[in-house]
Every structure is written in structure tokens, then in C-alpha cells.
Amino acid sequence: MMMYVEKPRVQEYFTFSIAWLLSFRASELERILSKFGQDTRKIERSVLIGCSDRREAWFALDLSLGSLCSSDSLQKSEMETELQGSFIQLRKALFQLNEKDTSLIFTAQALLRWHECHQFCGKSGQPTQKNVAGSKRICPSSNMIYYPQMSPVVITLVSDRTRCLLARQSSFPKGMYSALAGFCDVGETLEEAVRREVAEEVGLEVDSLQYSASQHWPFPNSSLMMACHATVGPGQTEIHVNSQELETAGWFSLEEVATALKRKGPPSNEQDGTIPFWLPPKAAIAHRLIWEWVQKQSSSSNLA
Numbered sequence: 001m002m003m004y005v006e007k008p009r010v011q012e013y014f015t016f017s018i019a020w021l022l023s024f025r026a027s028e029l030e031r032i033l034s035k036f037g038q039d040t041r042k043i044e045r046s047v048l049i050g051c052s053d054r055r056e057a058w059f060a061l062d063l064s065l066g067s068l069c070s071s072d073s074l075q076k077s078e079m080e081t082e083l084q085g086s087f088i089q090l091r092k093a094l095f096q097l098n099e100k101d102t103s104l105i106f107t108a109q110a111l112l113r114w115h116e117c118h119q120f121c122g123k124s125g126q127p128t129q130k131n132v133a134g135s136k137r138i139c140p141s142s143n144m145i146y147y148p149q150m151s152p153v154v155i156t157l158v159s160d161r162t163r164c165l166l167a168r169q170s171s172f173p174k175g176m177y178s179a180l181a182g183f184c185d186v187g188e189t190l191e192e193a194v195r196r197e198v199a200e201e202v203g204l205e206v207d208s209l210q211y212s213a214s215q216h217w218p219f220p221n222s223s224l225m226m227a228c229h230a231t232v233g234p235g236q237t238e239i240h241v242n243s244q245e246l247e248t249a250g251w252f253s254l255e256e257v258a259t260a261l262k263r264k265g266p267p268s269n270e271q272d273g274t275i276p277f278w279l280p281p282k283a284a285i286a287h288r289l290i291w292e293w294v295q296k297q298s299s300s301s302n303l304a
């Protein structure tokens with residue numbers, strides 16, 4: 001993916017599951033597209049993702065390097081040389097990016113993916129057209145207007161007041177644990193979704209819950225993550241892991257979680273080949289929930 005702008009012109013550049021954050025002026029971008037045999041009119045497919053402090057608009061454009069990365073690694077390395085950068089998996093890049101760049105990349109990934117999947121009108125079956133900013137698509141035939149969608153998702157850190165509950169899905173990187181997450185059903189409130197997801201995934205009944213913060217998350221599609229802390233009642237801590245949703249879940253002490261929070265990214269294997277458990281990067285709202293819990297527990301244990 002990549003981007004261009006109105007005035008002055010600046011671009012950012014990405015690929016799909018691979019991110020490469022660079023800025024270019026439009027003329028430079030045209031030169032690069034031509035050099036790599038791509039149609040320069042592609043620039044019109046770019047989407048507005050933000051602007052700089054100097055009020056330069058930033059657009060993202062999909063370079064469609066997905067196929068290039070698998071079938072033409074030579075061209076990929078040539079492009080890396082040309083642009084003096086390197087490709088990195090977007091999820092891996094989360095360990096290196098600052099907050100501002102993460103937000104730009106998340107917006108770009110979500111918007112570009114949405115446009116790619118909404119090329120046709122669901123009513124008329126005719127092609128839809130993107131507006132210049134990329135904030136909507138219009139069907140000239142039915143006059144339907146389509147706006148980028150986000151799915152509401154709840155993410156909950158459950159505590160029994162001394163320990164917190166962390167879980168992993170089989171798709172997570174080895175050793176990584178996170179808070180419980182789940183898509184909201186149509187018609188549900190945030191509170192209902194939290195209670196249902198916690199009951200469905202680990203068989204626990206939420207006693208009380210408190211909203212913390214929200215985050216836009218572009219994987220696998222655009223979601224609005226709403227993060228909450230929840231507690232379970234005393235003696236209501238027996239976990240029944242739903243093996244269709246989770247690989248495992250368990251209660252972790254303050255000491256264990258505080259130690260894991262200090263690990264920056266996937267740790268290396270222990271001598272016996274096991275991986276110490278680790279937590280999502282700062283860019284993920286799960287990290288914030290866990291950090292908040294550690295702060296709260298630490299201050300209450302200091303007071304005791």
C-alpha cells in the first residue's frame with residue numbers, strides 16, 4: 001500500500017500484511033511506480049489518513065506488493081534498495097512503531113482493505129466509485145453510498161481481586177497471552193457483550209465491570225475495541241475453557257504479570273525449551289488493560 005497528497009504532496013507506503021512506512025512527494029511516487037512497471041494512475045486509489053503538523057495531507061496507497069513478495073523476491077529486494085528501507089510484517093512492526101505511526105498505519109490498513117473489498121454495490125451489483133479522500137464509495141447506478149465499517153469488539157481483563165485472567169488462542173504467537181476479546185452481537189450493549197463473552201469463553205459470571213478506554217484495531221478487518229476491567233465474585237473463579245475459542249486460560253498473580261510486562265516482545269526460549277509467557281505490545285489495548293491492573297494492584301498492596 002502507499003499514499004499521496006494534495007498540497008504539498010507527501011506519501012506513505014505500505015504493503016498488505018507487510019508494512020513499510022515512508023514519505024514521498026507525489027512526483028517521486030510516480031517515478032517509483034513507473035520504475036517498477038506499475039500504472040501511475042494507481043495514485044488515484046489512495047486514501048486520506050491524516051496530516052502533518054505543517055498541514056501536509058497524508059494519503060496511503062496499496063502498492064499490491066503481496067504477490068510481488070511471494071513470487072518476485074528479486075523485485076522486492078530491488079524496491080528495498082531503491083527506497084532504502086525494508087519490509088516487515090505489520091504485526092511485528094507494532095513492537096517498533098511509535099503511537100502516531102501506529103495510528104497512521106492502522107487507519108491505512110483498515111481503509112485500504114475496506115476499499116479493496118467493497119468494489120461493487122450490494123444492491124445493483126455495479127462497480128462503486130471511491131471519493132477523492134476515500135471516506136466513502138458511491139454507486140452511480142443505485143446512488144447507494146457506502147461508508148467504511150468498523151465492528152464493535154469488547155476486550156475484558158477479568159480479575160478475582162488478587163489475580164487476573166489471561167488467555168491464548170492457538171493463532172497467537174507462541175507464549176503470548178492476552179485479555180478476553182469478542183465481537184459484539186447485533187442488538188447487544190457493551191455490558192451485555194462483556195458478560196456473554198466472559199461466560200462463553202471461560203464460563204465465569206462477571207460481578208462488576210468498569211470501562212477503561214477504546215482503540216481502533218485493523219486486524220483482520222476494522223474493529224472498535226472497547227476495553228473494560230471486570231471482577232468475578234469471591235469463590236466464583238473456576239474456569240471452564242471453551243476449547244473452540246481458546247487454547248488455554250488461567251489466573252496469573254501480580255508478580256507474574258508485572259514480570260511479563262517488562263518483557264519487550266517475544267522472549268527467547270528457556271534452557272528447557274519453554275517460552276516464558278509474554279504480553280501484547282504497547283500498541284494493543286490489551287497491554288494498557290494489563291498495565292492498569294498492575295498499577296492498581298501494586299498501589300493497593302503498598303497501602304495494605
Ligand SMILES: NC(=O)c1ccc[n+]([C@@H]2O[C@H](COP(=O)([O-])OP(=O)(O)OC[C@H]3O[C@@H](n4cnc5c(N)ncnc54)[C@H](O)[C@@H]3O)[C@@H](O)[C@H]2O)c1
Nearest residue numbers: 151153178181182183217219220225245280284285286287
Ligand atoms: N488490540 C488488542 O489488544 C486485541 C487483543 C485481543 C484481540 N483483539 C482483536 O479482537 C477481535 C475479536 O477477538 P476474537 O477473535 O477473540 O473474537 P470472538 O471471540 O468473537 O471470536 C471470533 C469469531 O467470532 C465470529 N464473528 C462474529 N462477528 C464477527 C465479525 N464482525 N468479524 C469477524 N468475526 C466475527 C467469527 O466466527 C470469528 O471466528 C480480533 O479481531 C482480535 O484481533 C485485539
Ligand SMILES: [Mg+2]
Nearest residue numbers: 180181182245
Ligand atoms: Mg474471543
